[in-house]
Every structure is written in C-alpha cells, then in structure tokens.
Amino acid sequence: MDAHTHGRAYQAAAAVPDPEIPVVTIADLGILRDVEVEGDKAIARLTPTYSGCPAVLAIELAVETALLEAGFQPKIERVLEPAWTTDWITPAGREKLKAYGIAPPLKASNSVRALFGATAVECPRCGSVESERVSEFGSTACKALYRCMSCREPFDYFKCI
Numbered sequence: 251m252d253a254h255t256h257g258r259a260y261q262a263a264a265a266v267p268d269p270e271i272p273v274v275t276i277a278d279l280g281i282l283r284d285v286e287v288e289g290d291k292a293i294a295r296l297t298p299t300y301s302g303c304p305a306v307l308a309i310e311l312a313v314e315t316a317l318l319e320a321g322f323q324p325k326i327e328r329v330l331e332p333a334w335t336t337d338w339i340t341p342a343g344r345e346k347l348k349a350y351g352i353a354p355p356l357k358a359s360n361s362v363r364a365l366f367g368a369t370a371v372e373c374p375r376c377g378s379v380e381s382e383r384v385s386e387f388g389s390t391a392c393k394a395l396y397r398c399m400s401c402r403e404p405f406d407y408f409k410c411i
C-alpha cells in the first residue's frame with residue numbers, strides 16, 4: 251500500500267459528518283481511530299461515543315458508503331478498548347461545536363463529573379461560566395440542556411463520555 255492510497259481512504263472516512271451534529275466530522279470527534287488499506291480493502295476502525303448511541307450504526311453505514319465511493323471494499327471494525335472519551339475531540343472539533351452553539355466538553359472532563367454537571371460549563375454564546383443544568387437530556391441523549399445565568403440563553407452541553 252502506498253501513502254497516497256492510504257491518505258485517500260483515510261480522507262474519505264474522516265470527512266463523514268456526525269449524524270447528530272453535522273458541523274463536526276467523526277475525525278473531529280475522535281471516533282475514527284484509523285484506516286488500514288490492504289489491496290482494494292479499507293478497514294476503518296471506529297470507537298463509538300457510547301454503545302447506546304443510536305448514531306453508531308448511522309456512522310458505520312456512512313463510513314462504509316464513503317469508502318465504497320472512494321473505490322475501496324469497506325470493512326468496519328468497532329474498537330471498544332480503550333473507550334472513547336470527550337478528551338479525544340480535537341481542538342478544531344471543539345471550536346466547531348462552540349460555533350454551532352454547543353458547549354464543548356471540558357478538557358479532561360471526567361465522565362462522572364461531566365454527566366452529573368459538577369463542572370462549570372461555559373456558555374457558548376457569551377463565555378460566562380455561570381450556568382445551570384436545566385435537564386439531563388438536551389436535544390439528543392448525548393447532550394444535557396443548560397441555561398446561562400448571564401445571558402439567560404439555554405444551550406446544549408455535549409456530555410457523551
């Protein structure tokens with residue numbers, strides 16, 4: 251396999267958008283671990299954000315389609331160890347989430363603290379950390395609904411662990 255072929259397979263898979271937050275790609279979220287090319291086969295390794303996420307199947311199907319369109323025989327492998335954490339979201343991915351109005355997960359957010367809202371969550375609109383959690387569930391199960399105490403705007407916090 252040459253680097254060019256590998257790059258083409260990787261780029262095809264990496265460009266797949268997250269079905270729930272289409273402004274970020276699965277590479278931005280750190281879901282795409284790597285892509286291996288063997289002859290005309292491309293093996294994409296994905297780590298789901300969490301196993302109950304209904305988006306997982308949609309993502310796998312989209313990656314398969316993208317690799318097919320790039321001229322490869324696709325194969326998807328689920329990598330469950332090590333488990334995905336929000337720390338795998340790239341800096342570019344965090345910026346895109348923020349621009350989209352979703353508070354990006356705090357760096358090194360520990361799963362329990364992020365889930366139960368013990369951390370200060372920054373308002374994506376005004377940057378205030380004076381926020382309160384309104385609901386455990388936002389627009390999808392992966393997000394919690396917060397409200398900013400400064401600008402009074404509600405916003406989603408990406409809490410997938």
Ligand SMILES: [Zn+2]
Pocket residue numbers: 373374375376377378398399400401402403
């Ligand atoms: Zn605010």
